[in-house]
Amino acid sequence: MRRRARTTLVDVARLAGVSAVTVSKVLNGKGHISQETQEKVQRAAALLGYVANTAARRLRGGATRILGMVVPELVSPYFAELARAAADAAGRCGYDLGLFTTSRDPQRERERIQSLLGGMADGLLLVVPVGAGEFLSTLEQSQVPIVLINYFGGATHLPVVRGENYEGTVALLHHLLALGHRRIGFIGGAEHSGQAKERYRAYREVMRAAGLWDETLVQPGDFTRRKGLEGARALLGLPSPPTAIFAGSDLMAFGVMEAAQERGLQVPADLSIAGFDDSPLAGLIPPGLTTVAHPIADIAEASVRLLLEAIEGNPVRDQLLEFPSRLVVRGSTAPPKTPLP
Amino acid sequence: MRRRARTTLVDVARLAGVSAVTVSKVLNGKGHISQETQEKVQRAAALLGYVANTAARRLRGGATRILGMVVPELVSPYFAELARAAADAAGRCGYDLGLFTTSRDPQRERERIQSLLGGMADGLLLVVPVGAGEFLSTLEQSQVPIVLINYFGGATHLPVVRGENYEGTVALLHHLLALGHRRIGFIGGAEHSGQAKERYRAYREVMRAAGLWDETLVQPGDFTRRKGLEGARALLGLPSPPTAIFAGSDLMAFGVMEAAQERGLQVPADLSIAGFDDSPLAGLIPPGLTTVAHPIADIAEASVRLLLEAIEGNPVRDQLLEFPSRLVVRGSTAPPKTPLP
DNA sequence: TGTGTTTAGGTTATCGTTTACCCAACTAAA
DNA sequence: TTTAGTTGGGTAAACGATAACCTAAACACA
Structure with a gap:
């Protein structure tokens, strides 16, 4: 019951009668390839159900079109909404959002972020605790663009998007x-x-x-x-x-x-x-x-926008976007029974 | 303002005065390495803040200790709880859970799952719609273990864990x-x-x-x-x-x-x-x-357990675990006002 | 006709890690 | 003393995709 090995570029190339590089070029729309060859390759790829291996692509320095997001937890509606809004915004730009929750252990959390970093995501949205100061200065030097969400800690050159509290x-x-x-x-x-x-x-x-x-x-x-x-x-x-x-x-x-x-x-x-x-x-x-x-949707949208700009070559430093909050009065508040003294 | 390149095995090896392979062996606890060399390597790795590159590890066929999970959405408390419980269960076994939400477009969704597959995760937990029949038969042949959650569609050999409805x-x-x-x-x-x-x-x-x-x-x-x-x-x-x-x-x-x-x-x-x-x-x-x-926690726990077993070499086929549901009567139901006819 | 440019596609090398394999030295058993 | 096994560590190759480079041919223009 051996599992079939995944189809690779080479398989597609063999079927189409061209080299692997040509297949890569066709599928990524780079280089000059004749209409005829393009169609041959497309057909072969479709026939074999070829999907590029994310790990290989990333390793070579290419884009995975995946954004990583790290949140403390998901049960709170706040983070669930934030994640949903970010996934929406990313999706509209052709990116996927991979969501990770932080463990309680800060040591492990840092290793995780480090590992996500350059591991597979093209960029990272981080909702981190305030005490992460010196850790952030490590992150600043990373090759992978990062945007901090709702960060209120000390100095960092990383861009921050947050709601006003x-x-x-x-x-x-x-x-x-x-x-x-x-x-x-x-x-x-x-x-x-x-x-x-x-x-x-x-x-x-x-x-x-x-x-x-x-x-x-x-x-x-x-x-x-x-x-x-x-x-x-x-x-x-x-x-x-x-x-x-x-x-x-x-x-x-x-x-x-x-x-x-x-x-x-x-x-x-x-x-x-x-x-x-x-x-x-x-x-x-x-x-x-x-x-x-x-304005959760605005926060998520702005974070993704900033991150994509950085990914596409316009890194921002020392930027702080703060969105205003809004008082919503409903029925749970009223004057106290006991009259004022 | 060039970003520093990430520290690799080779950097650690150079600092420790050994070969890259030795570093890999020490860090993964394989092979026979003397106590002295081990400590040297550990020190060097800690000093440089070395973290293995997930993409490279995965590409070589190694484990990333990441499980992928695909859910339709996260705003519904049901999926949020399911994801939390799965992340907990995975965390207890030393795995991380990367969460992805499905887009509305089924075509894109399939490509995404294919791409996750073998892209970075050691295994996949999928909450998929019923209409995915022939797609699932493709997945069955994948090298990456998969467990379906709450799947009620037709025949599949993939293991299914679900709550009774x-x-x-x-x-x-x-x-x-x-x-x-x-x-x-x-x-x-x-x-x-x-x-x-x-x-x-x-x-x-x-x-x-x-x-x-x-x-x-x-x-x-x-x-x-x-x-x-x-x-x-x-x-x-x-x-x-x-x-x-x-x-x-x-x-x-x-x-x-x-x-x-x-x-x-x-x-x-x-x-x-x-x-x-x-x-x-x-x-x-x-x-x-x-x-x-x-029993969301039980469902999540069982799914992760099944998946980890498959990852560790005991693939299961045609397994169906169904957990019973439970009626919870609260104040919103009572006899109707109008008397029975 | 000769020179430069564009088109089409192949070769090679590389990303970082791990597995398979090899060799040398030392230890234990026969 | 010989043989077999263990320990410590290194070398080479491979995973899959892609960027950089190269070779031809076709074409335009002087």
């Missing part, structure tokens, strides 16, 4: 403050996420500026629904619980809703809840989640 | 019938999805057997929320609308909920709703969605 969070908190909330709880995002850090920074500064800072109102999180549930339980169990909770992601906000339900609290009457991401279900879950939206 | 749907419909529903609407899944076909088959047979078949109660769908909304609008606009709607996926069921809200219908009092998938939010959206669950 700070201003969006400020807008959201001002919305809650304007409604009359004074005790606003916060559940943070994943530890090494630059976006989570930005959201926390905005929360801390707004609350300090308003003279409402209270460290007991801050809970750690990780963007998952479970952590949202746990954080909200802790916050609602406080002697003086918050009247509003801002969760660093929609998924966590859904967890907060669950915690509210557990305690028999009405949303938004007894507790206002806000998230971040404007995931597809934010508008669907009653009473609708107030949140902040990123 | 027919019995689960039957159980769900019997639940609705037992509650007293007689007019049960159906919104189908994506056109070429084998799972969608199975669910429809079960619906048709159960309804026929119960003498309740009515073609006007069937709406086309595609697994998206939007189609669920549209299908439900059509069904609820009928002269004699259904008292329950079974949507072929949870996302579509969420769309049905939206349609119910639009018409001011209470769920489940005025309309019972059921889905399929048991997505993470099914339990979260009030009043909780009655649905059917697949």
